[in-house]
Ligand SMILES: Nc1ncnc2c1ncn2[C@@H]1O[C@H](COP(=O)(O)OP(=O)(O)O)[C@@H](O)[C@H]1O
């Protein structure tokens with residue numbers, strides 16, 4: 600056999616179970632064909648399946664059956680064992696922050712960011728009301744939605760950029776008394792954000808270590824919708840004290856919310872409850888409530904998850920307008936129905952946070968020595 604004939608024969612040898620051949624996978628090394636047609640080559644591969652090397656060797660010998668002599672050196676490596684949970688990165692606690700709460704949803708567009716912003720404001724109002732903390736500067740919001748960071752716009756901070764403090768820490772932007780950091784502050788409007796594990800972890804480390812949050816009672820985190828790898832990395836990397844799931848009344852949304860809840864279970868973050876958004880439309884003329892998307896989805900979701908139903912929010916033009924204008928409804932109309940619902944949810948969440956047991960996930964609130 601000539602070298603060309605050998606190459607032709609080898610390009611017909613498929614990797615077991617696949618349609619591509621071993622040559623195009625680059626598995627054949629050191630191919631030599633002697634004047635007498637004797638062939639020698641090395642097969643280099645990484646596989647965890649013990650049968651693969653012998654299958655490939657047999658197939659190569661068959662393909663080269665016409666060669667007078669064939670010597671094959673097999674160089675087989677086994678892949679590195681996948682990381683065990685013990686090797687997962689330790690959640691990043693943030694000194695000075697008492698509680699970190701994630702707001703999540705199974706899919707986009709259910710009002711997760713709207714809820715995150717208004718809940719942050721409502722928590723601040725309740726803390727002030729109960730004399731626990733001043734209304735300003737005691738609550739923060741961290742926008743981790745790598746797919747669509749919308750918190751800056753909702754707080755009227757679209758043009759704002761964080762500054763550096765004298766100690767070279769990043770100073771969060773502030774609006775309505777809420778300290779704000781967003782992945783959006785560090786990306787162009789038009790750049791699609793394709794963030795993967797290591798980059799997400801680096802960003803979280805920066806938000807935890809390099810941001811001068813001050814002393815916060817509560818940090819609200821807006822997570823990206825869904826339950827993929829990016830979301831899992833985030834919930835593993837942040838030192839979450841609890842998670843709130845936002846859903847709409849439809850069964851589909853409720854189903855997806857369930858998946859999100861299982862993600863938190865996996866990483867031992869307690870579920871604080873379910874908020875149903877866009878539950879009903881209240882006719883301004885007569886005050887009648889129309890349950891446009893059906894009734895009870897949020898409650899059923901909560902029940903299925905073994906957690907509490909925290910409240911239902913109306914579908915209201917003022918909520919949408921407040922988001923668009925960068926003036927959240929809870930700040931804009933603190934006496935309206937939405938603001939009252941948000942404060943009632945905030946009270947429930949604060950009560951639950953007090954009961955969250957100290958764990959490795961818990962923030963060390965004592966000053967760092
Ligand atoms: N309860 C509500 N009533 C009216 N509009 C709402 C309500 N909740 C959210 N919206 C609007 O729906 C859109 C999607 O909300 P957003 O919070 O951005 O969703 P998500 O973060 O889940 O993608 C926004 O325009 C927002 O103003």
Ligand SMILES: [Mg+2]
Nearest residue numbers: 711712744749
């Ligand atoms: Mg959002």
